[in-house]
Amino acid sequence: MPTITFRNPQGRGSTALTVVVDNGTSILDAAEHCGARVGHACGGNLACSTCHVYVERGMDSLGEVSDKENDIMDKAFDVRPESRLGCQAHVCDEDLEIEISEESLKAWLDEHPELRKVAR
Numbered sequence: 001m002p003t004i005t006f007r008n009p010q011g012r013g014s015t016a017l018t019v020v021v022d023n024g025t026s027i028l029d030a031a032e033h034c035g036a037r038v039g040h041a042c043g044g045n046l047a048c049s050t051c052h053v054y055v056e057r058g059m060d061s062l063g064e065v066s067d068k069e070n071d072i073m074d075k076a077f078d079v080r081p082e083s084r085l086g087c088q089a090h091v092c093d094e095d096l097e098i099e100i101s102e103e104s105l106k107a108w109l110d111e112h113p114e115l116r117k118v119a120r
């Protein structure tokens, strides 16, 4: 089974976290399973850009970016060639390495205000 490694699961400077997942698992679902801080304001319904992540390794094994994902990505901050929306990118056979965007980490903290003081 493939693995997904989150380089900054708790924010910048945090220790990387690797989780083993089933093929077809979304990056967002993997993050929720292991406690990595990927925001998801729309609940994975392709209506926000808060699950924006950078795929640092394994991009070629992910499915194509849909037109709708591209449209939503236009609203994201600091978009790079390796950008994907975590709720739309599903792991195949290849292991992934993921960096969570600042936008997504901020969104996660907005969703969990009780942890703001602890996280900073």
Ligand code: FES
Residues within 6 Å of the ligand: 039, 040, 041, 042, 043, 044, 045, 046, 047, 048, 049, 050, 051, 072, 085, 086, 087, 088
């Ligand atoms: S959680 Fe909103 S687009 Fe992914």
